[in-house]
Amino acid sequence: MSMSMGSKNITPLILFIIFLISSQFYSCSSAQTWIRAGYWYAGSESPIPDINSALFTHLICASADLNSSTYQLSIPFSQEPSFSIFTGVVKRKNPSVITLLSIWNGQAATAQSILGQKVNYSVLSSMVNKPSNRKSFIESSIKTARLYGFQGIDLLWLWPNTASDMINMAKLLDEWRAAVNSESRNSSDQSRLILTMAIRYLPAFESLSYPIESMKRNLDWAHVMAYDYHLPSKENVTGAHAALYDPSSHVNTDYGIKQWLNNSFPASKLVLGLPYHGYAWTLVHPKDNNGVGAPAAGTAETKDGSMSYMYIKRYIRSYRAPIVYNATYVVNYCIIGSSWIGFDDVESIRTKIAYVKEKKLLGTNVFQVTNDDDWALSRAVQEEENDQENKRRLLLIVLLPITLVIILIAFVVCYLQRKLLKIKGMIILGNSNLSNSRSTTTSTSALNSDPPNLQAFSFSNIKAATNNFSSENKLGEGGFGPVYMGKLRGGHEIAVKRLSKTSTQGLEEFRNEVTLTARLQHVNLVRVLGFCTEKEEKMLIYEYMPNKSLDFYIFDPTGRYLLDWTKRVHIIEGVTQGLLYLQEYSNFTIIHRDLKGSNILLDHEMNAKISDFGMAKLFRKDELEANTSRIVGTYGYVPPEYVRKGIYSTKYDVYSFGVLLLQMISGRRSTCYYGPNKSLHLLQYAYLSWKEDKGREFIDPSLDDSSSSCKLSRCLQVALLCVQENPEDRPTMLEVYSMLKTDTEPIPTPTKMAFSGNRSMENISTSQQGSCSVNDAQISELQPR
Numbered sequence: 185m186s187m188s189m190g191s192k193n194i195t196p197l198i199l200f201i202i203f204l205i206s207s208q209f210y211s212c213s214s215a216q217t218w219i220r221a222g223y224w225y226a227g228s229e230s231p232i233p234d235i236n237s238a239l240f241t242h243l244i245c246a247s248a249d250l251n252s253s254t255y256q257l258s259i260p261f262s263q264e265p266s267f268s269i270f271t272g273v274v275k276r277k278n279p280s281v282i283t284l285l286s287i288w289n290g291q292a293a294t295a296q297s298i299l300g301q302k303v304n305y306s307v308l309s310s311m312v313n314k315p316s317n318r319k320s321f322i323e324s325s326i327k328t329a330r331l332y333g334f335q336g337i338d339l340l341w342l343w344p345n346t347a348s349d350m351i352n353m354a355k356l357l358d359e360w361r362a363a364v365n366s367e368s369r370n371s372s373d374q375s376r377l378i379l380t381m382a383i384r385y386l387p388a389f390e391s392l393s394y395p396i397e398s399m400k401r402n403l404d405w406a407h408v409m410a411y412d413y414h415l416p417s418k419e420n421v422t423g424a425h426a427a428l429y430d431p432s433s434h435v436n437t438d439y440g441i442k443q444w445l446n447n448s449f450p451a452s453k454l455v456l457g458l459p460y461h462g463y464a465w466t467l468v469h470p471k472d473n474n475g476v477g478a479p480a481a482g483t484a485e486t487k488d489g490s491m492s493y494m495y496i497k498r499y500i501r502s503y504r505a506p507i508v509y510n511a512t513y514v515v516n517y518c519i520i521g522s523s524w525i526g527f528d529d530v531e532s533i534r535t536k537i538a539y540v541k542e543k544k545l546l547g548t549n550v551f552q553v554t555n556d557d558d559w560a561l562s563r564a565v566q567e568e569e570n571d572q573e574n575k576r577r578l579l580l581i582v583l584l585p586i587t588l589v590i591i592l593i594a595f596v597v598c599y600l601q602r603k604l605l606k607i608k609g610m611i612i613l614g615n616s617n618l619s620n621s622r623s624t625t626t627s628t629s630a631l632n633s634d635p636p637n638l639q640a641f642s643f644s645n646i647k648a649a650t651n652n653f654s655s656e657n658k659l660g661e662g663g664f665g666p667v668y669m670g671k672l673r674g675g676h677e678i679a680v681k682r683l684s685k686t687s688t689q690g691l692e693e694f695r696n697e698v699t700l701t702a703r704l705q706h707v708n709l710v711r712v713l714g715f716c717t718e719k720e721e722k723m724l725i726y727e728y729m730p731n732k733s734l735d736f737y738i739f740d741p742t743g744r745y746l747l748d749w750t751k752r753v754h755i756i757e758g759v760t761q762g763l764l765y766l767q768e769y770s771n772f773t774i775i776h777r778d779l780k781g782s783n784i785l786l787d788h789e790m791n792a793k794i795s796d797f798g799m800a801k802l803f804r805k806d807e808l809e810a811n812t813s814r815i816v817g818t819y820g821y822v823p824p825e826y827v828r829k830g831i832y833s834t835k836y837d838v839y840s841f842g843v844l845l846l847q848m849i850s851g852r853r854s855t856c857y858y859g860p861n862k863s864l865h866l867l868q869y870a871y872l873s874w875k876e877d878k879g880r881e882f883i884d885p886s887l888d889d890s891s892s893s894c895k896l897s898r899c900l901q902v903a904l905l906c907v908q909e910n911p912e913d914r915p916t917m918l919e920v921y922s923m924l925k926t927d928t929e930p931i932p933t934p935t936k937m938a939f940s941g942n943r944s945m946e947n948i949s950t951s952q953q954g955s956c957s958v959n960d961a962q963i964s965e966l967q968p969r
């Protein structure tokens with residue numbers, strides 16, 4: 185009697201505890217369905233193997249175009265190779281990552297939408313307009329997705345414009361879903377395609393509303409594009425372009441999400457967009473204490489002010505600017521000169537993840553993955569998520585022993601009462617579940633394989649050589665970390681570039697430099713001896729250059745006298761030879777993209793050696809030019825076609841060489857202003873001086889070319905040819921070489937200079953007017969995002 189009473193009392197308790205545990209297990213397993221998606225833009229030409237796919241659950245390859253007459257998908261010809269390997273390559277690092285194919289309404293229309301303009305003509309709009317068009321689109325989308333191995337399709341329609349767009353979109357989604365379902369029934373071996381769509385942060389805008397019912401029915405989920413709310417090209421005060429909150433306006437993510445939820449769009453189908461880019465504004469009163477809402481006068485740094493996270497961070501590092509976090513808006517910003525740059529740093533991202541959790545949204549989707557600075561943001565996303573999971577696991581760890589003890593007591597009591605409770609199976613069940621709740625930590629290998637011809641140095645070796653990285657051994661600080669002088673045991677002198685440990689930045693550049701320079705051997709290129717990747721260190725070991733870099737001499741009031749014209753000619757010849765090798769004589773065509781005084785190093789005989797291949801690009805011999813959406817380089821050395829359109833070719837380095845030549849014959853920086861009113865750029869000043877036959881005014885008066893066969897005035901003219909606006913007008917390095925070699929042959933007359941209408945360059949120069957900044961500013965642009 186009492187026996188059965190006892191077990192009756194215990195059983196509900198045990199059941200309750202088991203319920204508690206299983207609810208924890210349940211939320212653990214539901215955490216696995218959390219989505220960490222990211223867009224990868226195929227036009228960004230960043231290599232697919234560089235995507236750290238272990239940090240994502242879904243990767244979206246952007247973007248397929250739509251043929252405006254057939255309404256079938258077309259993959260841009262130049263991006264076809266990327267699309268065809270995308271799924272295979274990203275699954276190598278993370279076999280469980282799911283890939284989606286994104287379809288957009290064309291580059292021009294998308295760019296227009298990002299700038300907040302109405303899209304004139306949208307091929308998507310006319311596609312949804314007719315049943316036959318929709319049919320052809322839907323069939324082709326499924327076929328294309330399967331052909332390239334994608335597991336889902338994403339519609340990136342920025343943005344539907346009219347009420348009929350919205351009505352037709354509802355029809356499209358119904359038909360698309362039906363087709364996707366039928367396709368999966370037909371082919372039993374493949375799982376059903378996922379269907380997603382990019383949406384605005386608000387369900388209704390400008391008297392339009394999204395077809396919420398159809399979206400709920402048909403979409404697996406939607407990507408909220410929660411950014412680009414404020415643009416420097418549009419507004420005259422600084423703004424948090426991806427504000428989570430805004431006390432003074434409805435233009436913020438929280439307001440939008442609440443609207444979606446209030447319109448009964450399920451939280452479990454909302455994936456929050458995270459921007460990996462920011463915007464730069466020109467401050468009206470740079471001296472004031474400027475925050476969000478400070479008076480501004482247009483864009484800064486780039487044409488439309490947009491900058492990728494990676495370049496914002498790099499830029500901030502090179503200026504050592506402090507980053508402010510404003511929790512009212514959830515935005516980070518920094519001020520550099522007269523530029524105000526607003527963006528999402530790790531704090532903002534973490535706050536947004538917490539928000540996603542709080543609102544029980546489905547996950548996050550970043551735009552776009554390669555804008556990250558060595559995966560700092562994506563890691564933050566993952567850690568923040570794991571944090572929550574860990575809390576649950578902690579709870580479990582506390583709960584489980586208590587349960588076991590109680591169960592044990594119950595067991596003992598019952599056993600003593602010779603009544604065996606059959607709970608053994610439950611304990612085993614609990615244990616096996618525990619071991620199943622796997623951790624999702626990832627490891628990334630810094631270098632997939634060691635490059636050939638390079639020695640791997642041990643960390644202890646380098647540590648000893650550099651006297652434990654002592655400050656006496658420090659040669660300088662680059663954008664990616666300090667450079668040290670070292671002496672190996674045999675007495676061999678080396679230079680060690682050590683990537684900053686704290687920020688682990690520049691991994692891509694590091695890899696680039698290691699793999700590229702391993703293939704390059706020339707007397708006028710700095711030789712990389714090896715590398716060290718032990719203990720999470722990333723170091724490059726170079727031959728040591730005792731005479732520092734060219735800029736140390738030509739801009740220095742005393743240093744300049746150490747380099748007479750004969751020595752300078754020797755250096756110019758060296759740089760020319762180095763570039764000739766890169767462009768003409770090596771197996772590949774290499775574009776350095778960061779040629780400048782500080783990257784021309786001098787050995788003990790004052791021979792020039794080109795260094796720093798972190799930004800360099802490798803071409804096959806038959807490729808002529810390429811296009812990039814990431815602008816890199818240094819202000820003053822970057823040609824206009826690159827700043828404007830992202831086009832680069834060998835003429836990029838010719839341009840930088842021209843600037844370098846102008847600096848070497850004049851001793852003038854490109855960051856200062858010259859001429860009677862101090863209103864002319866270096867290039868303008870050089871051109872006008874030459875045109876008005878006053879070249880002597882431009883040239884450094886201490887230089888004497890009387891005993892050299894290379895005349896200063898001829899050099900000036902060659903330099904001006906190199907910096908011409910049109911890249912085709914610029915000579916090749918072979919032509920430069922022959923023009924400098926002889927002084928008899930006539931040479932062409934330089935035409936239009938490359939300074940007109942170059943806003944980003946003007947901006948930076950203006951901000952530094954009078955101060956003549958010694959630092960070169962790294963620039964960047966991202967377009968489209």
Ligand SMILES: *[C@@H]1O[C@H](CO)[C@@H](O)[C@H](O)[C@H]1NC(C)=O
Pocket residue numbers: 251252253254258
């Ligand atoms: C669209 O497809 C047609 C037929 O395949 C083709 O002739 C046309 O060039 C394509 N248009 C574009 C803009 O690609």
Ligand SMILES: *[C@@H]1O[C@H](CO)[C@@H](O)[C@H](O)[C@H]1NC(C)=O
Pocket residue numbers: 296304
């Ligand atoms: C939009 O269309 C109008 C008239 O068709 C045209 O003048 C204008 O240039 C177009 N705008 C853009 C950005 O294409």
Ligand SMILES: *[C@@H]1O[C@H](CO)[C@@H](O)[C@H](O)[C@H]1NC(C)=O
Pocket residue numbers: 363364366367370
């Ligand atoms: C699936 O099969 C049915 C019947 O064979 C066919 O009518 C339908 O078009 C197929 N659907 C797809 C998407 O292939």
Ligand SMILES: *[C@@H]1O[C@H](CO)[C@@H](O)[C@H](O)[C@H]1NC(C)=O
Pocket residue numbers: 420
């Ligand atoms: C800024 O723009 C607003 C609206 O576009 C305008 O009312 C205001 O006068 C402008 N302020 C300045 C200082 O230009």
Ligand SMILES: *[C@@H]1O[C@H](CO)[C@@H](O)[C@H](O)[C@H]1NC(C)=O
Pocket residue numbers: 443446447
């Ligand atoms: C939510 O929707 C209801 C009607 O559907 C409306 O009355 C209410 O004002 C909305 N709330 C907000 C905060 O917009």
Ligand SMILES: *[C@@H]1O[C@H](CO)[C@@H](O)[C@H](O)[C@H]1NC(C)=O
Pocket residue numbers: 475476477509510511512513
């Ligand atoms: C955020 O910025 C606003 C406007 O500049 C300011 O009023 C507010 O105090 C700031 N909040 C924090 C937490 O810094």
